[in-house]
Amino acid sequence: MDFLARQQRVRRALIERQLEALIVTHLPNIRYLTGFTGSAGIALLTLEATYFIADSRYTLQAQTEVAARLFPTENSHERAVVDLLKRERLRRVGIEAERLSLARYEFLTRELGEGVEWVPTQGVIEDVRLVKEAEEQQAIRRAVELAAQVFAKFVEEIRPGVRERDLAAELEYRLRRAGAERIAFETIVASGERSALPHGVASEKRIGYNEFVVIDFGVVVGGYCSDMTRTIYVGTPD
Known part of the structure; x- marks a missing residue:
């Protein structure tokens, strides 16, 4: 599977929507983009790079599976997302509206305040997945x-x-x-x-x-x- 090519196709979709990044929380979509087969993690796709956030349970698995920059965390996945968004200075960020829980969304908005514009999205990755390789x-x-x-x-x-x-x-x-x-x-x-x-x-x-x-x-x-x-x-x- 050419995960890098898949990521590039999704990036084109982000550009069309004027997004700087997309937070991916739906596990099938994470697997499609990165190859990760585990049961917990978050992917952050920016216009320049793809990050995969994993806790210590999945660090070794991610190192062997994932076609992305590994961002290990000892804290929550949500805290790692906050740290990444701050480090990369991302301002207009898409979220999987049907997949991101209310608790996670409230945490992100509380931690990042008005510094990030959150854009609910639907089908960004699914539309790319329609055409099967x-x-x-x-x-x-x-x-x-x-x-x-x-x-x-x-x-x-x-x-x-x-x-x-x-x-x-x-x-x-x-x-x-x-x-x-x-x-x-x-x-x-x-x-x-x-x-x-x-x-x-x-x-x-x-x-x-x-x-x-x-x-x-x-x-x-x-x-x-x-x-x-x-x-x-x-x-x-x-």
Whole structure:
């Protein structure tokens, strides 16, 4: 993945919006821009550089993954953002309006006062992500193919007497064994009358004979998800 090229494309979007920087708090967007796969951090994209703020839990991981200048902090991520904005003398800064919490926003405005003009943004990075690179397309294909291949063999496990929850656990285990980075969302297994539920989380119910079973599942491969839904009839159709 060419993270530097991605950052440059987002910079062009910042220039169009007359922004000096963008604070990125949405983890999928952080991964898209920097390669970071952890669960906590903030990226700051300026017109000249990209910074990644990480605490001590993720410093070593960031050193090996991140295509950005590492800004380690022993304080909160928000405090590090304040320090960076002051150091770089940034004045007109975009925020991910749908992703930055109110508590974080209030902290930033309180610490920086009127010295920074905060500009709510929507879709700055998402618009860039709409056009998928060849590597992204390949990751999506791998995620779909992995899920399909595992399910083709797993379908033999769907039989009367098996609990929905056990089916979900077994499917997720096989998906991980096959190479899934993680499960894309909570696996749905719903049988009988429960198969009509729009979002039937796997329960203690056991599969009955002559019942429909709906299974909705997906995996993450290279940061990209698959989503597959299958309806199986257990028994002898009329």
